[in-house]
Amino acid sequence: MNALSLSEVTVDLGPRRILERINLVVTPGSFTCLLGPSGCGKTTLLRAIAGFTPLSSGDIRLGERSITELPPEKRHTAMVFQSYALWPHMNVGDNLAYPLKLRGIPKDERTQRVATMLERLALGGFEHRSVTQLSGGQRQRIALGRALIIDPPLLLLDEPLSNLDASIRRSLRGELRQLQKSLGLTTVMVTHDQEEALQMADQIVLMREGHIVQVAPPASLYQQPADLEAARFLGVDNTVACSPQDPSALAGAKTLGFRTREARVDVAPSVNALVRRGQVTECVYTGDGYQIGVTANDQTLFATARTPVEAGRFVTLQVPESALIPFGPDHRYMPSLNAQEHTA
Amino acid sequence: MFPAMTAVVLLYALPLVRSLASAFHGDDGLTVAHVVRAFTLYGRDVAFSIGVSLGALVLIAIASIAIAGYLTLGATRWAVRVLRWLYRWPLFIPFVVAGQLSRSFLSTNGMMNTVLIETGLLSAQSAQSFLDWRGLILTFAWKQIPFVTLLLAGAMAAVEPSHSEAARNLGAGRLRALFHIVLPQAAPTLWVGLILSLVAMLSVLSVPMMLIAGNPTMMTSMMAHRITYYGDYGVANALGLFSYALTAVTAWVYLRLTLARETQR
Ligand SMILES: Nc1ncnc2c1ncn2[C@@H]1O[C@H](COP(=O)(O)OP(=O)(O)OP(=O)(O)O)[C@@H](O)[C@H]1O
Numbered sequence: 306m307n308a309l310s311l312s313e314v315t316v317d318l319g320p321r322r323i324l325e326r327i328n329l330v331v332t333p334g335s336f337t338c339l340l341g342p343s344g345c346g347k348t349t350l351l352r353a354i355a356g357f358t359p360l361s362s363g364d365i366r367l368g369e370r371s372i373t374e375l376p377p378e379k380r381h382t383a384m385v386f387q388s389y390a391l392w393p394h395m396n397v398g399d400n401l402a403y404p405l406k407l408r409g410i411p412k413d414e415r416t417q418r419v420a421t422m423l424e425r426l427a428l429g430g431f432e433h434r435s436v437t438q439l440s441g442g443q444r445q446r447i448a449l450g451r452a453l454i455i456d457p458p459l460l461l462l463d464e465p466l467s468n469l470d471a472s473i474r475r476s477l478r479g480e481l482r483q484l485q486k487s488l489g490l491t492t493v494m495v496t497h498d499q500e501e502a503l504q505m506a507d508q509i510v511l512m513r514e515g516h517i518v519q520v521a522p523p524a525s526l527y528q529q530p531a532d533l534e535a536a537r538f539l540g541v542d543n544t545v546a547c548s549p550q551d552p553s554a555l556a557g558a559k560t561l562g563f564r565t566r567e568a569r570v571d572v573a574p575s576v577n578a579l580v581r582r583g584q585v586t587e588c589v590y591t592g593d594g595y596q597i598g599v600t601a602n603d604q605t606l607f608a609t610a611r612t613p614v615e616a617g618r619f620v621t622l623q624v625p626e627s628a629l630i631p632f633g634p635d636h637r638y639m640p641s642l643n644a645q646e647h648t649a
Numbered sequence: 650m651f652p653a654m655t656a657v658v659l660l661y662a663l664p665l666v667r668s669l670a671s672a673f674h675g676d677d678g679l680t681v682a683h684v685v686r687a688f689t690l691y692g693r694d695v696a697f698s699i700g701v702s703l704g705a706l707v708l709i710a711i712a713s714i715a716i717a718g719y720l721t722l723g724a725t726r727w728a729v730r731v732l733r734w735l736y737r738w739p740l741f742i743p744f745v746v747a748g749q750l751s752r753s754f755l756s757t758n759g760m761m762n763t764v765l766i767e768t769g770l771l772s773a774q775s776a777q778s779f780l781d782w783r784g785l786i787l788t789f790a791w792k793q794i795p796f797v798t799l800l801l802a803g804a805m806a807a808v809e810p811s812h813s814e815a816a817r818n819l820g821a822g823r824l825r826a827l828f829h830i831v832l833p834q835a836a837p838t839l840w841v842g843l844i845l846s847l848v849a850m851l852s853v854l855s856v857p858m859m860l861i862a863g864n865p866t867m868m869t870s871m872m873a874h875r876i877t878y879y880g881d882y883g884v885a886n887a888l889g890l891f892s893y894a895l896t897a898v899t900a901w902v903y904l905r906l907t908l909a910r911e912t913q914r
């Protein structure tokens with residue numbers, strides 16, 4: 306049985322079609338990331354699941370039950386908003402206790418459960434603090450705690466980490482993932498940060514302009530993006546036209562894509578590799594090496610080097626065959642002979 | 650800064666102090682005679698004014714919360730749009746005209762009774778005039794509800810939608826989201842609206858003059874009466890003093906409430 310399933314979900318806001326025929330299944334206990342560029346409809350999809358955006362057509366099921374016609378308060382999904390939406394006129398304890406109060410749980414038990422939740426969030430004793438006096442990371446945890454305190458069948462997160470600075474974000478990613486695993490919570494999280502999605506998700510849903518482009522586990526999404534545009538979004542920043550002397554396994558491909566860190570200018574030539582000769586135009590220090598801009602056949606490609614390379618020098622850019630991503634004439638991913646061997 | 654201050658002192662503070670002073674000023678210097686006289690003569694009117702104002706304020710609060718709440722959380726789009734357009738128009742009607750309207754609406758042969766009788770909800774014999782305290786409360790409320798609603802709806806709209814959405818997501822219906830989440834955050838504005846309405850009701854002369862024939866009536870009527878018939882500014886100003894006292898008490902309560910909330914944060 307699926308924890309959540311969407312079939313043919315379509316949403317119009319005013320005259321505009323925001324989501325078009327979305328089909329998706331989420332298995333119980335899994336972590337799904339909705340990933341895509343700004344404005345592609347991730348938040349709208351999450352709000353449709355939570356019941357804040359009506360569907361024009363389609364169906365949403367939680368377990369066996371259709372929730373399409375239910376108002377938000379009857380859906381029992383728990384959503385964490387991007388702005389956290391903590392209520393400023395209630396203190397931390399009251400914020401956490403409110404969902405329990407709505408469920409008619411007696412005061413003693415509420416106090417007990419709030420205290421337990423705060424301990425779990427590493428914020429023990431914060432009951433009487435005002436939510437306006439918390440740091441961003443603390444607010445984020447309280448918002449998460451408020452959603453988790455009712456043991457929801459489905460947790461919805463809208464960019465829960467995007468308002469935090471990089472270091473907290475990294476540590477919270479791990480914490481969140483661990484919490485989710487230990488509670489076996491079915492989770493759908495929106496993000497536009499591909500690194501976040503790759504690190505956290507069991508399944509990534511790549512979206513573009515109201516459509517789902519690809520649904521795949523992180524590794525396959527990263528190595529076999531559905532098309533050229535998806536590849537670019539996932540950090541494939543170089544593309545070249547395929548030529549006859551390129552590795553034979555890729556025959557038939559029109560375009561080859563690769564990531565800058567897979568391309569080298571300072572290694573010995575090898576047989577099974579993409580090779581382009583060109584002139585260095587720039588050299589930028591990136592922390593763990595240098596990023597080299599190379600102009601080859603009137604096209605700028607990027608590669609990495611361990612040591613700086615002077616501008617103007619002629620170099621040979623090489624990408625190993627395993628790092629090349631082939632695309633057909635229609636710009637769609639084209640399984641290469643090698644990849645087929647791998648998967649076989 | 651300086652000219653502004655001078656203007657405020659000359660145009661507002663000075664006349665206020667003068668009128669207050671004249672309430673305590675008799676032929677032989679300082680006296681409380683005016684205040685005592687005002688109270689013995691018009692004690693019932695003071696009580697009547699307080700009762701009518703409180704009644705109207707309760708009505709205003711209930712109606713404006715209902716309307717503003719619906720404007721903020723209402724589910725039916727077209728109904729919200731119609732209501733948004735409808736509720737404002739009494740704002741543009743002066744108190745005199747409002748008084749006139751309610752006279753023809755609430756009197757024994759007024760429109761309300763006519764409609765009630767024609768629809769068979771009321772027998773012609775039991776028709777009665779509403780031109781007493783009830784008419785006053787209804788007229789004041791009718792006139793002030795749009796104003797308070799306007800303020801309150803603005804304050805409710807300023808509460809982030811995600812706040813009520815979070816409540817609904819966690820299991821609160823619309824009504825609970827309104828009373829637990831949105832209204833508490835908009836409450837200071839409701840208080841301001843109610844205090845301003847109280848001040849308006851305590852200073853309007855036309856409505857009580859038009860609706861209420863005999864005694865008791867609102868303090869404003871009596872103040873005007875005292876001045877136009879007797880030229881008795883002392884007692885009139887003493888009555889004015891009661892009005893100030895009433896609004897001051899309300900303002901104090903409001904400040905106490907909001908300050909308590911601020912320090913709680
Ligand atoms: N209330 C609305 N009325 C009309 N159009 C809307 C409304 N809300 C969002 N949209 C449009 O729907 C599209 C999808 O918006 P959505 O907020 O779902 O994007 P998103 O993927 O979450 O983007 P971001 O990463 O920037 O948050 C956008 O083009 C937006 O302009």
Ligand SMILES: [Mg+2]
Nearest residue numbers: 347348349495
């Ligand atoms: Mg969004």
